[in-house]
Amino acid sequence: xxxxxxxxxxxxxxxxxxxxxxxxxxxxxxxxxxxxxxxxxxxxxxxxxxxxxxxxxxxxxxxxxxxxxxxxxxxxxxxxxxxxxxxxxxxxxxxxxxxxxxxxxxxxxxxxx
Amino acid sequence: xxxxxxxxxxxxxxxxxxxxxxxxxxxxxxxxxxxxxxxxxxxxxxxxxxxxxxxxxxxxxxxxxxxxxxxxxxxxxxxxxxxxxxxxxxxxxxxxxxxxxxxxxxxxx
Numbered sequence: 001x002x003x004x005x006x007x008x009x010x011x012x013x014x015x016x017x018x019x020x021x022x023x024x025x026x027x028x029x030x031x032x033x034x035x036x037x038x039x040x041x042x043x044x045x046x047x048x049x050x051x052x053x054x055x056x057x058x059x060x061x062x063x064x065x066x067x068x069x070x071x072x073x074x075x076x077x078x079x080x081x082x083x084x085x086x087x088x089x090x091x092x093x094x095x096x097x098x099x100x101x102x103x104x105x106x107x108x109x110x111x112x113x
Numbered sequence: 114x115x116x117x118x119x120x121x122x123x124x125x126x127x128x129x130x131x132x133x134x135x136x137x138x139x140x141x142x143x144x145x146x147x148x149x150x151x152x153x154x155x156x157x158x159x160x161x162x163x164x165x166x167x168x169x170x171x172x173x174x175x176x177x178x179x180x181x182x183x184x185x186x187x188x189x190x191x192x193x194x195x196x197x198x199x200x201x202x203x204x205x206x207x208x209x210x211x212x213x214x215x216x217x218x219x220x221x222x
Contacts, residue, residue: 031208042200042214043157092156100145100204104156 004105023093028073123217136184136201149200
């Protein structure tokens with residue numbers, strides 16, 4: 001199994017500011033995923049972060065709002081830009097296993113005032 | 114229609130009860146199926162995979178009916194520690210994974 005850490009674990013931010021979330025994996029992985037889980041909702045995939053190429057965004061998510069970096073095979077960042085209260089959510093990174101399942105990081109709980 | 118639908122609950126059951134969760138999915142080409150468990154304020158974790166032949170792990174039994182596009186999870190002899198949200202998860206190919214909104218379970222002493 002993979003061990004995944006995220007920073008920060010939580011933050012409270014003012015609207016209009018940006019927050020960068022870090023995801024660190026203890027092993028090299030080709031793909032990393034970023035999800036959002038809004039209050040009372042399930043997980044929604046934001047984008048897939050691939051090392052050496054641009055992230056692939058899902059419908060409804062754009063690079064200007066959620067820029068992603070993937071500088072190496074163990075690390076990725078997600079930035080939530082120009083935040084509004086609607087961005088209040090839990091943001092999780094995950095990595096796939098060989099059996100179509102995923103390991104998730106502990107999540108970053110974001111509150112935007 | 115949502116791609117993966119679950120009864121949101123909550124299910125409130127006493128210890129020792131048997132409880133069943135249902136899930137339906139819309140994409141008939143879906144390839145693999147799972148139940149994840151998410152504790153309050155924690156990340157989701159894989160509970161078990163779901164196969165057409167059925168899959169049992171201790172007190173937990175998962176079943177898949179491809180014809181009806183229906184997945185179930187049965188928990189026998191419920192424990193307090195089973196209290197969590199159970200997510201029905203469907204993989205539609207590659208790493209395209211759809212999560213249900215989850216069913217909340219509260220097991221009471």
